[in-house]
């Protein structure tokens with residue numbers, strides 16, 4: 002299986018961005034961790050980061066051709082984007098939503114995810130480990 006890993010807005014700044022919330026791990030560290038985990042799970046991952054809603058939507062549409070599942074941290078678009086939710090619903094690829102921080106411990110505006118109703122499940126609050134757990138859950142689903 003091939004899994005598309007999508008990182009949304011501002012995640013390119015991980016490591017520098019609000020380290021008290023998001024830690025010192027960089028996006029490259031997360032992608033490396035996922036590549037290693039993918040190898041041990043017998044799958045491949047392709048990672049893409051974009052600060053643009055439309056680019057994320059284009060990538061979700063294109064995923065139908067090349068990937069069997071999507072792991073997504075939509076960043077702030079989680080809380081605003083009906084369009085990303087509709088894209089996930091449209092392509093019907095099994096998708097897992099992840100967040101570094103526990104969004105339910107934070108400001109009220111982060112408590113609602115537009116994406117949550119159209120994904121298999123959500124993992125939130127474990128830092129980079131959220132991604133690893135999300136990948137494991139997705140691969141488990143795909144091979145089950």
Ligand code: DQA
Pocket residue numbers: 010011012074075076077078079099100101102103104111
């Ligand atoms: C985030 C949580 C979002 O609320 C925030 O806008 C982000 C990162 C996380 O991984 O914890 O950009 O998705």
